[in-house]
Amino acid sequence: MSLTRKLWTLPALLALTFGTFACGEGADGGNGTDGVSAEADETTPSEAQDLVPETPDGKSDTGYLSTLAVELEGTFTSELRVDVSAKTEAERLAYRDELLAGGYTVQSMLDAQIKFAKNQINASALHMNLSSSTAHVVSADLEADGNTLRIVYESTVESIVSTEELEKAGLSVQKVLAENYAAILPDRPDLMAEKVGMACLNADATSAEAYNYFYYYDPNKEGCQAAMEAAGVKTVGARMVLRDLAGGKTVYPEYDQLVADKKIDVVVFFGAADHDWEPGKWDWGTAGRDMLERDLRNRGFKKVSIPKGNGFQKKVKGITETVTVVGPEVLKDLQHDGDGLFKTLVSQNEIVIYNGHSFYGSLNVLNDAAIYPGKYQIFLMSSCWSYEYYTKQIFAHNQTAEDPQGWLRADVVNDTQMGWFHNMPHVARILLTNVLRGAETGGKEGNRYYTWDRIIGQINDFVVQSQKDRATETHEIFGVSGVRTNVYQPR
Numbered sequence: 001m002s003l004t005r006k007l008w009t010l011p012a013l014l015a016l017t018f019g020t021f022a023c024g025e026g027a028d029g030g031n032g033t034d035g036v037s038a039e040a041d042e043t044t045p046s047e048a049q050d051l052v053p054e055t056p057d058g059k060s061d062t063g064y065l066s067t068l069a070v071e072l073e074g075t076f077t078s079e080l081r082v083d084v085s086a087k088t089e090a091e092r093l094a095y096r097d098e099l100l101a102g103g104y105t106v107q108s109m110l111d112a113q114i115k116f117a118k119n120q121i122n123a124s125a126l127h128m129n130l131s132s133s134t135a136h137v138v139s140a141d142l143e144a145d146g147n148t149l150r151i152v153y154e155s156t157v158e159s160i161v162s163t164e165e166l167e168k169a170g171l172s173v174q175k176v177l178a179e180n181y182a183a184i185l186p187d188r189p190d191l192m193a194e195k196v197g198m199a200c201l202n203a204d205a206t207s208a209e210a211y212n213y214f215y216y217y218d219p220n221k222e223g224c225q226a227a228m229e230a231a232g233v234k235t236v237g238a239r240m241v242l243r244d245l246a247g248g249k250t251v252y253p254e255y256d257q258l259v260a261d262k263k264i265d266v267v268v269f270f271g272a273a274d275h276d277w278e279p280g281k282w283d284w285g286t287a288g289r290d291m292l293e294r295d296l297r298n299r300g301f302k303k304v305s306i307p308k309g310n311g312f313q314k315k316v317k318g319i320t321e322t323v324t325v326v327g328p329e330v331l332k333d334l335q336h337d338g339d340g341l342f343k344t345l346v347s348q349n350e351i352v353i354y355n356g357h358s359f360y361g362s363l364n365v366l367n368d369a370a371i372y373p374g375k376y377q378i379f380l381m382s383s384c385w386s387y388e389y390y391t392k393q394i395f396a397h398n399q400t401a402e403d404p405q406g407w408l409r410a411d412v413v414n415d416t417q418m419g420w421f422h423n424m425p426h427v428a429r430i431l432l433t434n435v436l437r438g439a440e441t442g443g444k445e446g447n448r449y450y451t452w453d454r455i456i457g458q459i460n461d462f463v464v465q466s467q468k469d470r471a472t473e474t475h476e477i478f479g480v481s482g483v484r485t486n487v488y489q490p491r
Contacts, residue, residue, distance in 0.1 A: 044298040050433040052454035054447040065251075066479030067457040068464075069127075069162045069416060070173060074181075076132065077154040078238035080113050081187045085147035096140045096149060107135045110153055112190070115214035115361075117183035117238055118388070124181055125169050127160040127385070127416040128240070130361065131392030133405070157240065160387055160416040162477055181240040184219040188233045192217070199227030212360035251486040252451050253411060255439045257376040258350055263320040264439060267309075267349040268292060268428055269342065271356025272328035273421045279329045284421035288355060289327035291425035296323055299433075308341055316440050323432070324349070343371040351435065353380040355424035361389035369397040372409070380413040380431055382424050387414040391481045407482040413456070416477045423466050423476065430459050443490035452480050 064071035084092045099106045111131050121128045132155035139152045161176055186192055192200065193210040201208060205216035218224065225235055258264050270292075273284035293310060297303070301312035301323060309326035324345060331341065342365050346352050365371065372394075381390045391414050395406030403409070413431065438450030459478045467475035 044295040047299060047433060050430045050458065051437060052434055052448060052450060052458055055449060055454070064158070064160075064479055064481050065453045065456050065483060066160075066416075066477060067453065067460045068164065068477045069160045069479060071158055071160055071479070071481075072126075072173070072177065072242045072244065073133075073156060073158050074240045074242040075154055076114060076117070076157040076238065076240045077152075078113065078183075078185055079150060079152045079187065079236050080109070080185075080189070081143075081234070082109070082149045082151065083147065083188075084142075084149050092142065092146075092149070096142070099140045099149075099151060100137050102135060102137065106137055106151075106153075107132065109151075110135045110155055113185055114155065114157065114238075116185045116189055116192075116217050117240070118214060119217065120183040120219075121159070121181050121240060124179070125161060125165045125171060125176065126181070127162070127388060129158045129160075129392060130388045131396070132157050133392070159240075159242065160477070160479070162416065164477075177242050177244065179242075181242075183238040183240075184235050185238050186219075186228060186233045187236045189214070191231055191233050192228075195231035196224075196227050196233060200224040211362045215360055250451060250489075251483045252443045252488045252490070253378060253435055253438060253455075254376050254486055254488045255443050255450075256488055258378075258435075258439045259319050262318055263322065264351065264436065265349040266321070266323040266351040266353070266432065267326065267345040268323060268353040269326045269331055269345075269355060270328060270424065271331055271354075273357075275357075277328060283328060284424075285328040285356065288421060288425040289325055292428055293325055295425070295429050296325075308345075316436075319440060321436055343368060346371045347373050350376065351378045351380075351432070353382065353428050353431070355382045355421075355428060358383040358386060358389055358419075363390065363393075366390060366393045367397065372397050374409065376409050376411075378411050378413070378435065380428065382413075382415065382419060382427055384419045385416065386419075387416040387479065387481070390414065395482060403485075405482075405485070407485045411452070411480055411482050411486070413459075413478060413480045416479065418474050419476055420463075420466070420472060422470070423463055426462055426466075427459055427476075427478070430462060431455065434458060443488065449490075452483050452486075456480055 084095060087095060099109075114132060115130045118128060118130060135153060135155045137151055137153050139150075141150055142148070143150055161173060166172065166176070186196075186200075190210075193208045193213045197208045198205065200218060200221055201213070201216040202218040202221065219235060228235060270285045270289040272286075274281075277283045277285070293312070296312040301314045301321075304311040304313045304322070306324055309324050309330050311322060311324050313320065313322045315321070326341065326345070347370070379394055383390075391412045394410050394412050398406035398409045400406075400408075434450055434455045437445075438455075441450070443450050456478055460476075463476045463478070466472070
């Protein structure tokens, strides 16, 4: 699933992933030949084609925004067990109290188990975020053997519902809300890869790895539960009950914060599509990089010298806009942070665009709180199922006492479906075109409003049309999270 073709042949449609199907050491979610020649990408569209449409007002945005999906919130309940045999009696009691108090330790522990519900919950037309918003430990008690701690919990979890999938299934949002969703989970997820191995993995899995075991987990596979029992792992039930999210309001990117210092710094990363890629070989990642750089030049950006990657800059209405483009040759393997380059550039830029593989949600560089500069940023995580993997990861490290959700300093554009590498440069260009124009104009010009829902709508319109043009099996569903608390309004 990670085949690529030369630019002058029929391009292979590789899934751009940052954490799921071919979101790891292989290819990610999907491939194929699209029958579209490379000449289709030779010309930069006019800027008017990328801009949001003119409309009589700027209303209609909500907390999570997408023109192709809605976000629902639910309560996820289950239980898990932790081995505390290596601790003294005093340490066990202290550890139990720590878990009851909540915090990062228990949150990460519960999220590791919640991931195992992905395939079972998503089979019901849902796309569950694999990180919970809040976790509440109902009880944490030592079992009779004194060596095992049983934790009963409930967590707040969001899920995306695609309107297209609902239509195909003959469902409505109201019907989805009326259902309860169940899953079978291991009570010791930490033992699955090492002790249970391939016995509970579906046919797509090639090896049992701790970081992506959940992605291929199938509790109904013949022999699975017997293997779990032999490994000392019990199956436990989980339940998810959905409810509506809060009502909507008109929201914009925080344009005033973007231009406060009279400059906007952007970094765009392009990872390699082929995991066996070597510098000098053609790849969708290098092609995407070249397309975006061409578009920047055609939109009036001049090349400037920078330490790593390629720099482009222009000044509009007193605002200096600088775009750093980093291709696979410089980035190498982002899963291992590209020698610190990713961390450095995230900390220095207000708009961060990542195009590449999702690595099954194991892009651990995003877990380093030090990379976030403590000011407002916009992220575009253009990879497979990035909504499920990376949205909460970014918010978690932007949280403060005044902002426990981490929304004030980050807006995260994400995808709830398989991504396609051939769309990456175009999605990046459409986002940049509208956010930069919005910053230049204060959010509106005449009847053109640069709100988040209109920007997301432009992106989704493009990927839907791309699916029709290239006859791919799916299209992305882009949305933006963390915008419910945005306060900027045009004057």
